[in-house]
Amino acid sequence: MENFEKIFNQFLDCVQTLQAALNVSFTEALVETFDNLEQGKIKVENGAPDEKTVAQLSKKYQTLDYDQISQKNKVQVFTFLTLKAINDDSQDANQMPTPPAISTVVAMLMHKLLKDEQMEVVDPAVGTGNLLFSIVSQLKALNHSKDNYQLVGIDNDEEMLNLADVAAHLNNIDIDLYCQDALMPWMCPNPEAIVSDLPIGYYPVDENAKNYENRAEKGHSFAHLLLIEQIIRNLQPNGYAFLVVPKAILSGKIGAEFMPWLTKKVYLKAIVELPDDMFKNKFNQKSILVFQNHGDHATSSEVLLTKLDSLKKEEALIRFNVKLDEWYTKITH
CATH class of the missing domain: 3.40.50.150 (Vaccinia Virus protein VP39)
Structure with a gap:
């Protein structure tokens, strides 16, 4: 459980870093974070996120070691982050x-x-x-x-x-x-x-x-x-x-x-x-x-x-x- 909590907080940190850099909703940052991790590269569009953020995220993604995380843990982390997205972005009940x-x-x-x-x-x-x-x-x-x-x-x-x-x-x-x-x-x-x-x-x-x-x-x-x-x-x-x-x-x-x-x-x-x-x-x-x-x-x-x-x-x-x-x-x- 302790390990899962650690992984969850690492993912959360990645999403929040991207959210702040792009000035988007938590939901958008969450989707893009998982896209980046699945593709193995950070998407940059019209200069955003900037170079400094790309360097920060690269380091965070390396520490996360996404490919070594079990599918079950990825699904679980994504489910919890989805709940947070719906709460944070004041989505409909x-x-x-x-x-x-x-x-x-x-x-x-x-x-x-x-x-x-x-x-x-x-x-x-x-x-x-x-x-x-x-x-x-x-x-x-x-x-x-x-x-x-x-x-x-x-x-x-x-x-x-x-x-x-x-x-x-x-x-x-x-x-x-x-x-x-x-x-x-x-x-x-x-x-x-x-x-x-x-x-x-x-x-x-x-x-x-x-x-x-x-x-x-x-x-x-x-x-x-x-x-x-x-x-x-x-x-x-x-x-x-x-x-x-x-x-x-x-x-x-x-x-x-x-x-x-x-x-x-x-x-x-x-x-x-x-x-x-x-x-x-x-x-x-x-x-x-x-x-x-x-x-x-x-x-x-x-x-x-x-x-x-x-x-x-x-x-x-x-x-x-x-x-x-x-x-x-x-x-x-």
């Missing part, structure tokens, strides 16, 4: 990386429901790529290292996509990244699976919201509801969606309108309520929503409805796995 425990639960659901074959997986709100990369790494491990996934990430924030690009490279993951509003027509083919931790809030482009059934009667519409509608439009027949959504859309006043609409459009498969202790207050609570698009192989079945115990205890995942197995056996026999 929606851009915070998804906690690893949630990725594990989604990976367990995907492993059960998806066929063991090549498929395209899209995250239409990919952010830093944390959720998608963590899930795919776990699925590969469960699948004897077989990589069956062609990945696509969509986001309207170029800085987040730059972070996702570096993270993909560090994790040895191939992904096509598109910078666009995910509520506009997608530039990628229709996928067999969609995974996303949906951004929560209002969608500012009222003119485009008019193209959606779940638009608000007046004022801005909820981006997360429109995005679920867009996901259904883009999902292949029989395809699956695994979404981290606000718990509020599944019950109460919003749920009373939204859920009947949703159950007409798709087959609900699972609603897994995440533990209360993962969220600061009850308004922020989330659930994992799984559904299958209509198609010739898709059928309605009993829905897995469960609430997870605190994921701080390891047995919570074991208990969930038992429930998942029982449910899956019931719906497939």
Whole structure:
């Protein structure tokens, strides 16, 4: 741990030195630092960084000895620095990386429901790529290292996509990244699976919201509801969606309108309520929503409805796995 702390502080020093020299955001300096280290040379554009800084950085990079650091440590350092970037640059709360425990639960659901074959997986709100990369790494491990996934990430924030690009490279993951509003027509083919931790809030482009059934009667519409509608439009027949959504859309006043609409459009498969202790207050609570698009192989079945115990205890995942197995056996026999 002491060694990791030392490496982390060395990386942090490199990023902050470059940030000061270029007068850019922490995010930009972080992306450029890893680019420099991966390429083995310091990028200089229009005389910046200046010669003095280039000499300083060269010395710091030499001390760091980047090529000797394990891939696991590089990924870990980059993940912590990404969190710092989002905090320092006052990014939106929606851009915070998804906690690893949630990725594990989604990976367990995907492993059960998806066929063991090549498929395209899209995250239409990919952010830093944390959720998608963590899930795919776990699925590969469960699948004897077989990589069956062609990945696509969509986001309207170029800085987040730059972070996702570096993270993909560090994790040895191939992904096509598109910078666009995910509520506009997608530039990628229709996928067999969609995974996303949906951004929560209002969608500012009222003119485009008019193209959606779940638009608000007046004022801005909820981006997360429109995005679920867009996901259904883009999902292949029989395809699956695994979404981290606000718990509020599944019950109460919003749920009373939204859920009947949703159950007409798709087959609900699972609603897994995440533990209360993962969220600061009850308004922020989330659930994992799984559904299958209509198609010739898709059928309605009993829905897995469960609430997870605190994921701080390891047995919570074991208990969930038992429930998942029982449910899956019931719906497939």
